[in-house]
Structures are given as structure tokens and as C-alpha cells.
Amino acid sequence: MVPSGDLSRSDRIDLAMAAPVLFTSMLDVDHHDTGAWHPERSSRLPAVQVAIADPAVHEVIEMAEPRQATIDDLALAHDASYLAGLEQFITSGRGELDPDTQTSIGSWETARWAAGSGLAAIDALDRGEADAAFVAIRPPGHHATATQAMGFCLINNVAVAARALTARGQRVAILDWDVHHGNGTQDIFWDDDRVLYASIHESPAYPGTGRASEVGASGAAGLTVNVPLPAGATGDHSLAAFDTIIGPAIEAFAPDWILVSAGYDAHRADPLAGLAWTAGDYGLLATRVRSLAPASGRTVFLLEGGYDLEALTSSVTATIAAVAGVDHETEAPSSGGPGRDDVIIAARFRARALES
Amino acid sequence: MISRLVIGLDGSHGSRTAATFAAELATRCGASVLALHAVGLLDRVPSEREPVPSHQHRVEILNELKGAWSEPLTGLSPEYRLVDGNPVSALLRTATDPGDVIIVGSRGAGGATDLGSTSSQTAKMAQVPVVIVPSIDDPAPPERAR
Numbered sequence: 001m002v003p004s005g006d007l008s009r010s011d012r013i014d015l016a017m018a019a020p021v022l023f024t025s026m027l028d029v030d031h032h033d034t035g036a037w038h039p040e041r042s043s044r045l046p047a048v049q050v051a052i053a054d055p056a057v058h059e060v061i062e063m064a065e066p067r068q069a070t071i072d073d074l075a076l077a078h079d080a081s082y083l084a085g086l087e088q089f090i091t092s093g094r095g096e097l098d099p100d101t102q103t104s105i106g107s108w109e110t111a112r113w114a115a116g117s118g119l120a121a122i123d124a125l126d127r128g129e130a131d132a133a134f135v136a137i138r139p140p141g142h143h144a145t146a147t148q149a150m151g152f153c154l155i156n157n158v159a160v161a162a163r164a165l166t167a168r169g170q171r172v173a174i175l176d177w178d179v180h181h182g183n184g185t186q187d188i189f190w191d192d193d194r195v196l197y198a199s200i201h202e203s204p205a206y207p208g209t210g211r212a213s214e215v216g217a218s219g220a221a222g223l224t225v226n227v228p229l230p231a232g233a234t235g236d237h238s239l240a241a242f243d244t245i246i247g248p249a250i251e252a253f254a255p256d257w258i259l260v261s262a263g264y265d266a267h268r269a270d271p272l273a274g275l276a277w278t279a280g281d282y283g284l285l286a287t288r289v290r291s292l293a294p295a296s297g298r299t300v301f302l303l304e305g306g307y308d309l310e311a312l313t314s315s316v317t318a319t320i321a322a323v324a325g326v327d328h329e330t331e332a333p334s335s336g337g338p339g340r341d342d343v344i345i346a347a348r349f350r351a352r353a354l355e356s
Numbered sequence: 357m358i359s360r361l362v363i364g365l366d367g368s369h370g371s372r373t374a375a376t377f378a379a380e381l382a383t384r385c386g387a388s389v390l391a392l393h394a395v396g397l398l399d400r401v402p403s404e405r406e407p408v409p410s411h412q413h414r415v416e417i418l419n420e421l422k423g424a425w426s427e428p429l430t431g432l433s434p435e436y437r438l439v440d441g442n443p444v445s446a447l448l449r450t451a452t453d454p455g456d457v458i459i460v461g462s463r464g465a466g467g468a469t470d471l472g473s474t475s476s477q478t479a480k481m482a483q484v485p486v487v488i489v490p491s492i493d494d495p496a497p498p499e500r501a502r
């Protein structure tokens with residue numbers, strides 16, 4: 001959109017600074033039906049669509065087409081036998097992989113679109129089409145291990161994207177701010193020294209992993225960074241965790257790319273978890289990610305969880321506004337909850353991992 | 357040799373059958389019993405109810421685990437534990453000692469692939485022996501455990 005001539009001074013500055021953000025949605029190819037009552041439901045993608053229609057960010061959005069991942073793409077992060085079994089399970093019409101994880105007949109094709117969307121975003125960023133990308137996908141991925149579907153996740157989307165990048169010799173930092181620990185992503189990159197995995201999550205909570213003492217295998221010690229926070233923790237402690245632990249870890253690692261497992265279930269309105277973040281907190285975190293971006297066009301946000309649709313909408317808008325560097329009025333950041341001591345403890349584990 | 361039986365319980369018919377078998381095995385070999393429930397993502401958002409705070413939910417679910425779900429284990433003084441995760445990962449992370457034996461009910465999901473059932477996935481990946489207890493008189497297809 002071309003700015004009109006009667007902009008206020010602040011609007012002019014915003015537009016001059018605004019960085020285009022690529023947006024990939026698989027809205028038209030989502031045939032992953034989890035059932036009417038399931039929180040990880042098809043209406044989540046339209047809620048993200050509402051987020052980018054917000055006037056604050058609408059002008060910075062560059063739409064990009066998704067693509068379907070091939071089996072070879074998926075095999076970057078998963079065992080071939082798992083992929084064959086998963087396809088067979090889904091297409092034979094069975095529905096429940098575990099008590100949380102439902103599939104429908106269209107789930108296999110949809111999961112391939114989800115994993116491929118991250119790859120398509122990387123391709124588009126390679127062509128210089130934008131400064132960063134937001135990939136709106138489902139089902140989410142960060143609980144899926146190389147050999148196991150769980151926690152609503154079938155294919156580990158961020159792991160597929162990261163492995164596509166390391167396959168061409170690049171180093172990748174993954175920041176996982178979904179409220180749940182990304183056990184699958186951690187597991188896949190546990191001994192991989194080309195990938196840094198850093199997670200902020202609620203604990204105790206599903207899936208039970210992600211203690212601060214989990215720092216990676218001996219050849220990759222310190223390349224897994226976990227900051228578990230207690231129920232009720234507010235965004236101020238996540239920012240402190242980013243500023244004192246995760247940000248320095250990413251800077252020291254000097255990645256070529258930053259991939260964000262962008263879940264929005266740490267929002268205080270989310271029904272599945274107990275952290276107390278607001279949309280404003282996501283904006284502040286995204287601003288910090290932007291400040292660490294290795295170069296223009298080297299940051300991809302991949303949607304993970306987020307089950308309150310209004311919170312999902314406002315938080316995604318806040319994220320994109322922050323990444324683009326445009327002003328945007330949103331919920332005030334949260335502060336004053338528990339979590340301070342937990343960040344200090346996580347920092348100690350981090351320091352110990354670096355000594356060893 | 358068999359020092360502890362680790363039983364996955366979720367209130368289903370299959371898990372009750374497994375508990376009944378475990379009670380007999382524990383009595384015969386003098387093993388201790390750990391009754392475990394995996395707390396999943398959906399545990400706190402039952403379809404018919406509003407989400408409940410997680411601590412309140414954990415108290416409720418622990419009461420169920422100690423009560424009706426473990427009824428066949430009465431008299432064996434089992435240890436009760438809630439473990440976050442899906443059933444497979446919770447069992448695998450918990451049963452790691454050499455004397456552990458995992459006991460799970462078969463929920464009848466034994467089709468063309470081994471991806472679909474807790475029991476077969478557990479058996480495939482476990483580092484300790486696994487006993488899968490069939491529930492042949494299961495009258496209905498497997499139901500979601502709540």
C-alpha cells in the first residue's frame with residue numbers, strides 16, 4: 001500500500017523503518033480434523049489470518065505460497081520407518097495416536113504442507129523477498145521426536161527447517177517460546193553442534209522434560225538451554241531470561257539463522273497452561289529476536305501452540321508488528337508474578353554447562 | 357530379579373485389567389508396585405467442562421488414581437505418581453531400573469501399524485521388560501480416558 005500524503009510525522013517514521021514480513025498460510029490446504037472439541041483445531045489458522053489483517057501490520061505483510069514437504073524433506077528430522085508408519089496409520093483412517101493426538105484422513109497431507117511451509121519461507125527469504133517470515137501452520141511440531149508423534153504434533157516442522165539449513169552448512173538457533181517444552185526438538189538436536197535449542201516453558205507441565213539441568217550431549221554441551229518457569233510466571237521473567245541467558249547464548253553461538261517455535265499458549269487466557277503472559281510480552285520478545293537477527297532475511301517464526309483464539313490473534317499481531325518495527329497498541333506487558341528465582345537457577349546451570 | 361512393577365493407569369477398562377494382572381504378579385514375586393498416570397495436554401480441558409487450574413486438576417486426578425483406577429491393587433500399598441507426558445514417554449522415563457517391569461493394558465489397537473497403541477510403542481522402545489495384558493472382554497472400542 002502506498003502511504004497517503006497526510007500522514008502524521010510518527011506514521012512517516014514508522015513506514016520508513018518498517019521491514020516487510022513474509023507470511024505463509026496453509027489456510028486453504030488445512031484438512032487436519034481433530035474433532036469438534038479439540039483445542040488444536042482448524043479455526044486457529046483463521047484466527048492468525050485476522051491477526052495479519054490488523055491495520056497496524058497489514059501493510060508490511062508480503063504473502064508467500066506454502067509448499068508440501070517431500071518424504072526426503074521430512075526424513076531430515078524423522079526416521080524413515082516412522083514416516084512410513086505414520087502415513088499408513090493416518091491414511092488407514094485410524095484416529096488416535098495417543099490420548100492427546102488425533103488424526104483424520106487428511107492429516108498426512110496437511111502435515112506435509114505444514115513442514116513444507118517453513119521450507120518455502122526459507123526459499124523466499126533466500127530470494128530476498130522480506131526481512132523475516134511468519135509461517136502459520138498446523139498441526140504444531142515441537143513435541144514430535146524423530147520416531148514418535150505426541151502432544152498434537154506429527155512432524156517436527158521447526159526441526160525439518162533447521163535440518164534443511166544445516167544440510168547446506170549453516171548454523172541455526174531455535175528459540176522455543178511455546179509454553180510447553182519442545183521435547184521433540186530438544187531430542188532431535190541433543191547431540192547436534194550445528195543447532196542451538198533454547199526454550200522458555202512452564203514447569204511442572206507437559207511433557208515433563210526441559211529441566212535447566214538438560215544442557216545437551218557432551219559434544220554439544222551448552223547448546224541446549226532450558227528456562228523452566230512456574231505457573232503464574234509473568235512476561236518480565238521471560239524477558240530477563242532472554243536478556244541474561246538465551247540472548248547471550250544465541251550471540252555466542254553466532255547462528256546464520258534464527259528459527260522461532262512461536263507458540264502462543266503462554267498467554268494468560270490460554271486454557272492449556274498456566275503462565276500469565278500478554279500480547280505485549282510477545283511483542284517485546286519478538287523485538288529482542290529481531291535485534292539478534294544474524295542478517296536481514298534470516299529469521300523465521302513457525303506457529304506452534306496457542307489455543308485461545310483472541311489471544312492468538314492479538315499475540316501474532318504484536319509479534320509481527322515488533323518484527324516489522326511498526327508501532328502497535330496492544331495489551332500491556334505483564335510483570336510481578338513468580339519466576340525470578342527460576343531464572344537465576346537456570347542461569348547457574350547455563351554457567352556450569354559453559355565451564356564443562 | 358523383578359523388583360518393581362510400573363503400571364500405566366488411565367481409568368480405562370484395559371488399564372483395570374492390567375492392574376488386576378499386576379496385583380497377582382506382585383503378590384507372587386514380591387515386587388513393589390508403582391501406579392502411574394501420564395498427565396497429557398488435554399487432561400485439564402475435559403470437553404464437557406471449563407478448564408481447571410492445573411494444581412486443582414492434579415489433585416482430582418491423583419484422587420482418581422489412588423481410588424477407583426487402582427482398586428485391583430488394594431492391599432499392595434502401591435506408590436502413586438503423576439508423570440507429565442504421553443503414556444509412552446511417561447512409562448519409558450519412569451521405568452529405568454534393571455528390576456523394573458512395565459505393565460500396560462492392550463487397548464485393542466493392534467492394526468497394521470505399530471504406531472497406534474501405547475502398549476506396542478512401549479514394547480518397541482523400552483529398555484526393560486514389558487507385559488502387555490489383553491482385555492479380551494472389552495465391550496466397546498477404546499475410549500478416551502478422562
Ligand SMILES: [Zn+2]
Binds near residue numbers: 179263305
Ligand atoms: Zn504448547
